[in-house]
Amino acid sequence: MEKISVSKFKATCPEVLQRVHRTRKPVLVTRYGAPLAEITPPLASTRRRSWLGAMAGTGEILGDIVSPVTETDDWQGLEH
Numbered sequence: 001m002e003k004i005s006v007s008k009f010k011a012t013c014p015e016v017l018q019r020v021h022r023t024r025k026p027v028l029v030t031r032y033g034a035p036l037a038e039i040t041p042p043l044a045s046t047r048r049r050s051w052l053g054a055m056a057g058t059g060e061i062l063g064d065i066v067s068p069v070t071e072t073d074d075w076q077g078l079e080h
Contacts, residue, residue, distance in 0.1 A: 001038075006031045 002025065009016055009029045016039065020027055026040040068075075 001026055001028050003028045003030055006036055
């Protein structure tokens with residue numbers, strides 16, 4: 001991981017941020033040689049995704065989903 005002093009980071013902040021974005025490699029900002037902050041690219045999962053289809057492939061069908069649950073003789077319908 002690249003290390004950069006806080007004074008150099010302040011002077012070149014836009015360039016450092018652009019480089020992290022472009023290379024996807026983090027940069028460690030130090031103060032007197034001690035770690036102060038880590039600049040990392042955003043995670044891919046933070047991008048806004050559509051909720052449509054988000055649960056696709058997670059369900060499981062158990063049994064018959066076409067036939068009625070009870071016998072047709074047990075149904076109480078409207079009688080004319």
